[in-house]
Amino acid sequence: xxxxxxxxxxxxxxxxxxxxxxxxxxxxxxxxxxxxxxxxxxxxxxxxxxxxxxxxxxxxxxxxxxxxxxxxxxxxxxxxxxxxxxxxxxxxxxxxxxxxxxxxxxxxxxxxxxxxxxxxxxxxxxxxxxxxxxxxxxxxxxxxxxxxxxxxxxxxxxxxxxxxxxxxxxxxxxxxxxxxxxxxxxxxxxxxxxxxxxxxxxxxxxxxxxxxxxxxxxxxxxxxxxxxxxxxx
Amino acid sequence: xxxxxxxxxxxxxxxxxxxxxxxxxxxxxxxxxxxxxxxxxxxxxxxxxxxxxxxxxxxxxxxxxxxxxxxxxxxxxxxxxxxxxxxxxxxxxxxxxxxxxxxxxxxxxxxxxxxxxxxxxxxxxxxxxxxxxxxxxxxxxxxxxxxxxxxxxxxxxxxxxxxxxxxxxxxxxxxxxxxxxxxxxxxxxxxxxxxxxxxxxxxxxxxxxxxxxxxxxxxxxxxxxxxxxxxxx
Ligand SMILES: [Fe+2]
Ligand SMILES: [Fe+2]
Numbered sequence: 001x002x003x004x005x006x007x008x009x010x011x012x013x014x015x016x017x018x019x020x021x022x023x024x025x026x027x028x029x030x031x032x033x034x035x036x037x038x039x040x041x042x043x044x045x046x047x048x049x050x051x052x053x054x055x056x057x058x059x060x061x062x063x064x065x066x067x068x069x070x071x072x073x074x075x076x077x078x079x080x081x082x083x084x085x086x087x088x089x090x091x092x093x094x095x096x097x098x099x100x101x102x103x104x105x106x107x108x109x110x111x112x113x114x115x116x117x118x119x120x121x122x123x124x125x126x127x128x129x130x131x132x133x134x135x136x137x138x139x140x141x142x143x144x145x146x147x148x149x150x151x152x153x154x155x156x157x158x159x160x161x162x163x164x165x166x167x168x169x170x171x172x173x174x175x176x177x178x179x180x181x182x183x184x185x186x187x188x189x190x191x192x193x194x195x196x197x198x199x200x201x202x203x204x205x206x207x208x209x210x211x212x213x214x215x216x217x218x219x220x221x222x223x224x225x226x227x228x229x230x231x232x233x
Numbered sequence: 234x235x236x237x238x239x240x241x242x243x244x245x246x247x248x249x250x251x252x253x254x255x256x257x258x259x260x261x262x263x264x265x266x267x268x269x270x271x272x273x274x275x276x277x278x279x280x281x282x283x284x285x286x287x288x289x290x291x292x293x294x295x296x297x298x299x300x301x302x303x304x305x306x307x308x309x310x311x312x313x314x315x316x317x318x319x320x321x322x323x324x325x326x327x328x329x330x331x332x333x334x335x336x337x338x339x340x341x342x343x344x345x346x347x348x349x350x351x352x353x354x355x356x357x358x359x360x361x362x363x364x365x366x367x368x369x370x371x372x373x374x375x376x377x378x379x380x381x382x383x384x385x386x387x388x389x390x391x392x393x394x395x396x397x398x399x400x401x402x403x404x405x406x407x408x409x410x411x412x413x414x415x416x417x418x419x420x421x422x423x424x425x426x427x428x429x430x431x432x433x434x435x436x437x438x439x440x441x442x443x444x445x446x447x448x449x450x451x452x453x454x455x456x457x458x459x460x461x462x463x464x465x466x
Contacts, residue, residue, distance in 0.1 A: 002254040002359075004237040006414055011244075021235040025400055040411055047370070047419040048402065126235075137280070167258055169281065178273055181239055186280040 022103020115153020255336020317352025348386020
């Protein structure tokens with residue numbers, strides 16, 4: 001119950017990066033690393049004596065560039081990404097129900113949770129859900145680009161994530177209010193957008209948001225589809 | 234090996250607060266909470282469905298005010314503090330070797346690690362060391378006030394903390410460079426101030442720092458000796 005990840009933060013884009021340490025204390029996985037922090041993240045792995053087995057992405061981000069390709073090149077880790085995100089150069093294209101093993105006994109399960117983007121997934125590991133931008137603390141990701149769909153997000157959260165045990169910890173892809181972690185039970189009861197809200201009501205709510213286009217989307221999405229590496233590299 | 238705390242950050246004073254979740258998933262302890270974040274910290278406990286058993290302090294801080302008294306009043310937790318810090322209104326005055334139990338099976342061991350202040354302690358829990366301002370990542374706390382002593386800090390770090398298993402994770406009281414966690418093995422080999430440095434050399438290094446007086450010390454230390462509560466409250 002107290003197996004948790006290391007949570008790292010990028011203050012510029014309010015993005016969380018996670019390091020998951022296997023039970024053997026030697027092998028690790030990193031989820032959603034941010035380009036500008038590649039040295040910080042390698043330093044954490046070195047200080048904890050960890051070998052990086054996989055770099056995972058929850059989706060192709062529109063607001064920041066990943067360091068997945070760089071970390072892969074510098075560590076020998078494999079890149080594993082959701083199959084529906086158009087991230088071609090990754091070794092593993094993950095689908096719903098796939099299992100990624102690392103360390104002696106650790107397993108991460110892939111849950112396809114479309115809605116923020118069509119390919120978005122969540123990762124499940126030892127009572128922790130890494131929900132990307134599908135489910136945020138007291139909120140959710142936007143659903144208005146990259147194959148986003150408010151109806152799909154509602155199904156992903158209410159039908160799949162809220163079906164996990166209440167005690168499952170929720171580690172989101174972003175937080176803009178200084179919050180770090182939540183639980184399925186709390187979000188199911190209190191999430192301002194999704195708790196006890198039907199699909200039609202949620203779709204109307206999301207349609208009314210009228211958000212500005214993300215500043216970096218035209219740079220970030222193509223870059224992230226190449227694991228953050230320059231094209232041609 | 235992958236039992237970790239929740240690490241929370243105060244960007245104003247670069248202070249880390251830690252929530253330790255017991256193996257039963259119901260009971261928790263908080264270390265070094267910061268006054269201005271008491272609502273954030275209570276929200277984390279509520280979202281994770283945790284009951285707060287203890288509020289712990291590593292020392293009487295000079296750079297920020299604790300929320301220990303406030304959290305105690307709002308949760309019914311007990312305050313446990315190092316006996317040498319002059320924090321009178323705490324229920325438990327802790328000495329070297331004391332054990333604090335919480336949850337069904339969790340134990341925190343108290344290690345007296347003077348040097349930053351005369352009363353400073355570190356807390357040990359399931360392969361994690363919460364080193365306060367005694368040992369920082371690639372650094373250490375200052376030793377020039379509140380009974381601080383460079384010689385004592387050298388003994389605490391080299392003699393006590395560096396004697397812990399190399400894989401012990403080090404969770405510091407502050408970080409000013411965006412780092413989150415380290416290990417005893419790494420600090421023993423690489424810490425810029427303390428790795429492979431004799432006591433006399435270290436004492437001379439610390440004496441030469443000539444740091445300015447902390448801006449908040451005359452407010453923070455008396456406040457923290459009262460668990461952050463107004464005097465007379
Ligand atoms: Fe996103
Ligand atoms: Fe301090």
